[in-house]
Amino acid sequence: AQKVTQAQTEISVVEKEDVTLDCVYETRDTTYYLFWYKQPPSGELVFLIRRNSFDEQNEISGRYSWNFQKSTSSFNFTITASQVVDSAVYFCALSGGAGSSASKIIFGSGTRLSIRP
Amino acid sequence: NAGVTQTPKFQVLKTGQSMTLQCAQDMNHEYMSWYRQDPGMGLRLIHYSVGAGITDQGEVPNGYNVSRSTTEDFPLRLLSAAPSQTSVYFCASSYSESGAYNEQFFGPGTRLTVL
Numbered sequence: 001a002q003k004v005t006q007a008q009t010e011i012s013v014v015e016k017e018d019v020t021l022d023c024v025y026e027t028r029d030t031t032y033y034l035f036w037y038k039q040p041p042s043g044e045l046v047f048l049i050r051r052n053s054f055d056e057q058n059e060i061s062g063r064y065s066w067n068f069q070k071s072t073s074s075f076n077f078t079i080t081a082s083q084v085v086d087s088a089v090y091f092c093a094l095s096g097g098a099g100s101s102a103s104k105i106i107f108g109s110g111t112r113l114s115i116r117p
Numbered sequence: 118n119a120g121v122t123q124t125p126k127f128q129v130l131k132t133g134q135s136m137t138l139q140c141a142q143d144m145n146h147e148y149m150s151w152y153r154q155d156p157g158m159g160l161r162l163i164h165y166s167v168g169a170g171i172t173d174q175g176e177v178p179n180g181y182n183v184s185r186s187t188t189e190d191f192p193l194r195l196l197s198a199a200p201s202q203t204s205v206y207f208c209a210s211s212y213s214e215s216g217a218y219n220e221q222f223f224g225p226g227t228r229l230t231v232l
Binding site: 044045047050093097099107 | 148150152157158159160161162165167173175176205207209211213216217218219220221222223225226
């Protein structure tokens with residue numbers, strides 16, 4: 001069975017600090033995909049990134065970066081120089097690479113990030 | 118494109134009542150899904166569909182039915198509402214490439230309260 005664990009329920013930092021959100025996953029699939037979504041206070045869900053299990057290169061997009069480590073089954077998300085607008089709930093998600101496991105896209109419980117001015 | 122639309126936005130039911138949450142997408146996505154979001158529980162998959170006429174159960178399917186008669190629509194039915202079904206419900210759609218699914222596009226959500 002697939003599982004995603006986001007152990008950090010809530011994080012609060014002061015603006016301009018760097019912050020890392022942890023995501024640990026479990027799967028028996030050799031091919032799988034990992035996702036991050038953002039849910040701002042307005043409530044909509046916004047896609048941030050999709051990464052496949054064969055690509056362990058770190059990804060950077062502006063102030064956002066992602067560190068994928070198969071050895072520790074982790075896909076962590078770092079925000080550099082955080083801003084108040086980064087305040088949101090962040091979800092990590094996992095799907096298999098093919099067949100029935102590709103169709104069950106499982107989410108973690110989310111991390112609520114608060115950026116204080 | 119409207120993307121993924123959900124109706125209603127808010128709904129209050131009494132225990133035992135039935136209702137259907139509507140979801141539609143205009144992106145010709147083959148994959149559609151329903152999630153519920155509860156505090157501290159994240160998003161939990163209720164049911165999903167990989168195409169018209171094909172549905173399957175997710176993590177928490179009990180108390181819910183779905184059907185997929187067209188590519189565009191994926192309604193979620195509560196046959197006999199219970200207070201435990203008080204939640205925010207999100208519908209999503211996606212498309213596949215080489216057998217795997219890309220990002221999901223989410224609707225705005227339906228906030229359901231069961232008294």
